[in-house]
Amino acid sequence: MTLFGWAFDVAERKLSESLPRRWSHVQGVAERARSLRSAAGEEADLLESAAILHDVGYAPDIATTGFHPLDGAVFLRSIEAPDRLVHLVAHHSYAELEACLRGLSAELSEFTDERGPIRDALWYCDLNTTPDGEEVDARERIAEIKQRYGPGHLVTTFITEAAPELLAAVDRTRQRAEAAVS
Template identity: 65%
Template sequence: MSLVPWAYEVSRRNLSGPLPRRWAHVQGVARKAQTLAAAVGNDASLLEAAAILHDVGYAPHLAVTGFHPLDGAVYLKGIDAPERLVHLVAHHSCAVKEARLRGLEEQLADFRDEEGPVRDALWTCDLTTTPHGEPTDFASRVAEIKQRYGPDDLVTVFIDSAQQDLADAITRTTSRLREFAY
């Protein structure tokens, strides 16, 4: 089985039953990844696979640390997922900043942040898709996250600290798409 169908099956198996809203979100993120394929060239399949798997660590039976990027990456590594895919899941959406707040930065450091077009596109997909899998803009997504978690939650502190990095990734991805449109 090729990477993308395999990734969909792994994600479906882990998220669709226990977390149907999370399953809807990752499907929407994957649809967005398909629209950004030109921004990552030959890595389009990797981007789509990372998009459908980025939140697999939320699955209750996979949660070890309670930090879904790390839990997802550890799970994927354990089932011999491709290394780049594992690292993209570990570092999706500026996870390093939240890992610091949670005291998990050292554990996350076992995974490399590739800081390139695929990573930027993955962040873009996640931060422009609602929890229900619908397209949205970045500002609305950030506002939704803050409202959902509340002003004093660690996730709100994280999103405030990561907002510029996330916005920059979206800008870079948008610029890459424009380059391919001409």
């Protein structure tokens, strides 16, 4: 079984029944990852695996801190997922900033943010996917998140502060994808 096949099975078991909308989202994120196969090269399976698992920490039986990147990474480490996959999940979509806002920086620091093309690509895939799994422009997605959570919510504060870094990763990924095709 491929890494993605294993990751899909884990994500499906944890999300499909308990959180069907989240399950739709992660499947859409994995579709975006699949579209980046040429840019991801030999790491395409890793990217798709991180995409399908990036929100596994929302699963009710996994959520302990309420911060899904951390909860997902702790869970994946406990089932002996590959380290790099665990770290990508822990740091998806600028989790470092949100961990700081939540007072969870020390806990997240157990995991390494690789700050490379695959990490950027995972952020790209997440930000270009609606909660229902459809493709969307990252800027529209950020606006949707702000509207959904409303003013004064920690997530709104986070996404507002994170937007420049998130969009920079999206732009870098788009450039890498275009270069891989030409």
